Amino acid sequence: MNDIIQIRNVTKTYPGNVTAVDDLSLSVREGEFVTLLGPSGCGKTTTLRMVAGFELPTSGQIFLAGEDVTDRPPYERQVNTVFQDYALFPHMNISENVGYGLRVAGMAKADIKPAVDAALATVGLMDKAAVRPGNLSGGQKQRVALARALVRKPKVLLLDEPLSALDAKLREAMQVELKHLHEQLGITFIFVTHDQKEALVMSDRVIVMEHGRIVQSGTPSDLYDHPVKPYVADFIGNSNKLYGKIVSADAGQVTLQVGANSVQSTPGQTRYAPGDEVLATVRPEKVRLLADGEDTGNFSVIPGTVREVLFHGSSCRLEVDIGEGQLFDVDVQLERALHTSGIHGSGASVNLAINPDMVSVFPIAEDNV
Amino acid sequence: MKESTRRNVTSFAIVSTPFLWTMIFLFVPYMVMFTYSFYLKKFPTFIPAFEFVNYLTIIVDPQYYQVLVRTAKIAITVAASAVMIAYPLSYFLVFKIKSNQLRSILYMAVIVPLWVSYLLRAYTWKTILGNEGILNSFLVWSGFLDQPTDIFLYNQFSMVVTLTYIFVPFMVMPIYMALEKIPRSMIEASKDLGVGPIRTFLRVTLPLSMPGVIAGATFTICLTFGDFVAAFLVGGPNGAMIATIIQSQFGATLNWPLGAALSIVMLVIVLTIISLSDRLERAGRIDLD
The missing domain is CATH 2.40.50.100 (RNA polymerase II/Efflux pump adaptor protein, barrel-sandwich hybrid domain)
Known part of the structure; x- marks a missing residue:
């Protein structure tokens, strides 16, 4: 399979000489569900934001489907983001929110409606089309944010701690749902979280980060059973x-x-x-626990x-x-x-x-x- | 004492001071004013009556409604000019200045003139725009003009300039607050969905900051409606405002009933503007949480 995302030697330094991401290289295969895992300040969100185009790398390159997109603004990249706070537009109803990108891009009205309806159906919110975001629950907002990102058929879906604001039960349900959605759509997912359980449940591959570098990259069971550093053993489980x-x-x-x-x-x-x-x-x-007299x-x-x-x-x-x-x-x-x-x-x-x-x-x- | 009685006494004690204050210093004067507006002028003073002649005068005598229209025109022009200055300024402060410290210093620099005497600030423009003023001196010195001109002062232009200058902080404050309240992720989300910066501004930032613009416009329009100092200092003969006329009714002209009627009309106009803006704001009410 092809690499849909290639991050090559990317470094991001902030004023005051703070290095958020340090010479990071990473390839993501098409259709993969990759999770960037680490504590806050490990550079996982900065990495995601550079892929989305919200931050420019200080050095290094980012390729999307073989094209160098390092300096391209976010509105010229075929990736979409699900934000931690959902970032739904409060002055638009749900179907306007979902259709926003299509509308502004000049898609014909007749084509927008079926696309929006399909996206809302995917996340099971058909009946909320005319509701404003303010009247939705956290879980519903989450789904709208997903639908809004998916309706543009992105090559890669970026998820920035999207479940962290949900309560525990709902979070678990959404984890399963996201996993199913990923299997159903076949789109590449890059997921950022500090919750190791979340990472283990959903991902094809987990990338553990620390101080802007990758510590270990592997399948969830790989990381759990064969950590390469005490840091990984400590962070996961x-x-x-x-x-x-x-x-x-x-x-x-x-x-x-x-x-x-x-x-x-x-x-x-x-x-x-x-x-x-x-x-x-x-x-x-x-x-x-060994029973008495049991052979060791x-x-x-x-x-x-x-x-x-x-x-x-x-x-x-x-x-x-x-x-x-x-x-x-x-x-x-x-x-x-x-x-x-x-x-x-x-x-x-x-x-x-x-x-x-x-x-x-x-x-x-x-x-x- | 019964529990409920004691609670009543306590709440009465808490409420009574502001209530009395409001009654004595706001409600009673308004009622006095309202009553006077039906009195009749009878030289040298006026007599109690219940006549609508004062209100009729305002409608029939072109002198009064012309001033009202002029005041409205100036108020709207001031509000529009203030938005033109305050919006880009606030936008720049909120989105373009990265350092929090610098941002608050610049914001304070905009707000600080409010602590300087209003009269002084209005008077300043007299020395800038006047015949011998800074602007004229500059234009003559730089060769644009052969001799000083008096077109800058004592007209509606100088009124608008002065009032805009004075009221700009009242426009900056609400717009700044409104812009600051917009989550950055909202703007990022728009760009993420393939929308460029200009259309992101028009479709996301501007609509989400409208409550600030409406609040600022309400402040400036209402404040301009009640202003007579700028008119007095830089307004000249055709710069008279409704407040100027009212003031003269209670002073030189000594026609309190007409002055009271004009005041009531002005009060109604201002209250209408406020309730209108309130309704507008409510219609566009958005939760940014």
Whole structure:
């Protein structure tokens, strides 16, 4: 498939020498759903705004469908944006809002109406055509903003944290709806969010950003299971952090000493030597509580004491003291009610079993989180 | 004391001062004025009566409605000139000045003249536009004119210039506020939808700032209607305004009943303008949240 968007070595510097985007290169394939993920100030929104044409890069180039659009104003780019605050025109009703771009572009009235109706039908708001934006709910405004952007048949749809103003339930519903819309229309989506759950649910590919640079780019499960930096492990989902020292390094498997315990890991590409200071991260739900006398296989076993049991409904989280006061979180899926599940209460001794494939190891210098 | 009684007493205490103030200093004078407008002039003063002759005079005697029409003309011209100056200025301040600090300094520079005596500001224009004034001196010095001209002062032109100068801050303030309230994303959305800057201005920025323009126009028109100082200082013989005439009825001419009737007519005109602008604003009422 072709690259619909190519960002080549783009840097954006603001007055006062603030670098928002730092030598960023990124290609987006046609039809892809790409999410730029990161905390505020990581440059994700600035990147999106440069693709839309609201900001000019200080250096670098942006290509849209093979054409250099770096210096083109927004009204000459075939991309459309869904704004965080929706930015619906309050002095126009919904169908006027959706038809605005077509009307001003000089499309015949007879052609505008079917186009607007189709766009409103796509988002399920046919009955609101004559209503003003002020009389719509947040979710409905969101849909109108979508319809208004889609009616122009953009090559790329840019979404700037469009769900952040919605309440949790509605946000989840909209996530699914956006995903379906993307599959149905086949348009390339570039989505910006600071919400890692949102990114994981919707995207074909997630790009994690920090300080104006890309930290990692990959499928949601790639990022979750194989973070390349502690920053990614920390930003996406929850992680237990274990600081330790490599004691042995064989092909494909390392053993590290963490306090009084030893933990195995399969670190992938990176080569370690005994004595290296490392940080290991483990997801709380990837850890199992070992039943008495159960065979450990190649799993690492860490003994500990339960300090706290936090009930989350579908699961519960155990805070386990694994020595020297270090707490280790373990998420246990509850297949039965909490009190019949055999979960140990506070003060109980447990053995934690950790699959080496589920332990990510990073050189300590990279732990700048 | 019962709970409800106590609450009534409290709310009465809170409301009574402004209520009394309004009654004594606004409502009663208006009523006095209204009553006087039906009195009859009888040299050397006037006698109580209930006659419509004063109102009739205003309608029949061309002298009065001509002044009313002239006042309206000047008021509308002043409002239009003020918009011409204030809109681009506010637009420039809000959209083109990137530094917040510089923006507020420039905005204050526009507003600050309001603290200078009104009389002084009107008088300034006398020294600028006059026969020996700065403008004439400049034109003679630069060779445009052989000798000073008196076409700048004591006419409707000098009235409009002076009043526009004085009232421009009242136009800048609401337009500035209206423009500042427009979310930038609204303008970006327009461009994003393929609409260029000029049409974005005409279809998004201008309509969304109209409430400010309407408010500013209402201020300037109503203030001009009530002004007699500019007319007195720079107006000349054909610069007389309705307020000038009213003032002379209560002064030199000593015809209070006619003056009162003229005042009531003016009050009705101003109230009509205000309610009209209110209705206009409500029709275009938009939520920018």
